[in-house]
Amino acid sequence: MEVDLNRVADKLQSLLEAQIGKGNVYNVVAAVQSYDRSIDFVGCAGTADPQAGATITPDTPYFIASVTKMYTAAIVMRLFEAQRIDLDAPISKYLPASLIRGIHIYKGTDYSDQIKVHQLIAQTSGLADHEKDKPKGQKSVMDELKAGQDRWISTEEAIDIVRTLSPRFAPGKSGKAYYSNANYRLLGAIIESVTGKSMAENFQEMIYVPLGLRNTYLYDWTAPRSDDTPATIYFKKAPAIIPKYLSSNISDGGLVSTAHECLIFLRAFFEGRLFDKTLLDRMATWNSVFFPLRYGYGLMYFKLPRFFWPLPLPEFIGHSGSTGSFAFICPSRSLYLAGTVNQVASPSKPFFLMINLVRATG
Numbered sequence: 001m002e003v004d005l006n007r008v009a010d011k012l013q014s015l016l017e018a019q020i021g022k023g024n025v026y027n028v029v030a031a032v033q034s035y036d037r038s039i040d041f042v043g044c045a046g047t048a049d050p051q052a053g054a055t056i057t058p059d060t061p062y063f064i065a066s067v068t069k070m071y072t073a074a075i076v077m078r079l080f081e082a083q084r085i086d087l088d089a090p091i092s093k094y095l096p097a098s099l100i101r102g103i104h105i106y107k108g109t110d111y112s113d114q115i116k117v118h119q120l121i122a123q124t125s126g127l128a129d130h131e132k133d134k135p136k137g138q139k140s141v142m143d144e145l146k147a148g149q150d151r152w153i154s155t156e157e158a159i160d161i162v163r164t165l166s167p168r169f170a171p172g173k174s175g176k177a178y179y180s181n182a183n184y185r186l187l188g189a190i191i192e193s194v195t196g197k198s199m200a201e202n203f204q205e206m207i208y209v210p211l212g213l214r215n216t217y218l219y220d221w222t223a224p225r226s227d228d229t230p231a232t233i234y235f236k237k238a239p240a241i242i243p244k245y246l247s248s249n250i251s252d253g254g255l256v257s258t259a260h261e262c263l264i265f266l267r268a269f270f271e272g273r274l275f276d277k278t279l280l281d282r283m284a285t286w287n288s289v290f291f292p293l294r295y296g297y298g299l300m301y302f303k304l305p306r307f308f309w310p311l312p313l314p315e316f317i318g319h320s321g322s323t324g325s326f327a328f329i330c331p332s333r334s335l336y337l338a339g340t341v342n343q344v345a346s347p348s349k350p351f352f353l354m355i356n357l358v359r360a361t362g
Contacts, residue, residue, distance in 0.1 A: 030339030065321025073298020188251025
């Protein structure tokens with residue numbers, strides 16, 4: 001049956017407009033593209049900048065947050081393919097002892113030198129998370145950020161925080177995964193060590209230039225792009241003003257992009273234009289990370305159980321971010337989806353939005 005593309009676009013746009021005002025969503029942008037490009041939609045609704053009163057547009061950049069991990073994972077896989085990184089090697093092969101000393105002491109055993117590169121990328125190292133885990137008697141970094149205490153946290157400081165926290169399990173424990181931003185801070189350090197270049201240079205040379213991305217960049221609070229301001233992020237009803245912290249999340253969550261350019265990256269990632277497509281089989285090694293998500297190599301697998309939804313649900317593979325960002329494929333419907341709701345306090349919202357976007361396509 002032939003799809004009425006104008007009707008689909010109208011349904012998708014109406015769905016986005018209906019998000020505004022629900023669950024403290026003040027702006028939303030989403031792109032939906034079919035594998036054959038017969039559906040190629042980018043829409044938006046809401047206000048990008050409440051202070052300036054600027055309306056969001058399909059080309060408004062936004063913080064992709066932890067979707068950045070897919071970009072970092074892509075670089076690691078490229079370096080693996082070029083035999084410059086051994087995924088099965090211990091991280092001590094690439095990182096100085098001063099950085100990794102004592103980061104993983106579990107039940108009296110020091111596993112710090114035994115963590116493998118692939119355990120970082122798959123979130124199976126067992127390392128604590130410097131962002132959300134709480135040192136004894138103290139607040140977590142996330143608690144401080146929510147309270148308005150913005151600050152830059154270098155990789156060295158992030159790892160220092162990890163040393164004060166208890167690991168969750170021994171590295172590589174069967175069936176175990178724990179989502180830790182520290183894993184991707186260390187991956188960034190490995191990439192820089194192997195290439196002798198900064199993450200900014202590596203993103204430029206291995207992602208932006210090959211894919212022709214002109215509106216994707218690492219956010220830098222010291223040199224903001226005045227003519228290209230990312231859409232405002234919210235924590236509940238208040239704008240989340242954390243430019244310093246966002247700037248410090250380089251390899252784990254620092255990129256800004258647009259919905260259109262996220263789709264370009266997604267297609268390249270899954271179509272084998274960044275690394276050999278056969279490596280996706282290894283990357284799809286899923287472990288439960290938090291219900292209902294499973295984690296592979298820089299990828300999330302999402303599918304809700306039947307009791308959550310009255311109709312059969314598709315699966316999604318990609319990544320989400322704490323700002324409400326998302327970039328996933330829906331294999332059963334041959335769709336790519338990307339966008340954001342820019343709301344930190346509603347982590348489930350982008351997932352339900354994706355389900356509804358897919359349903360709206362027919």
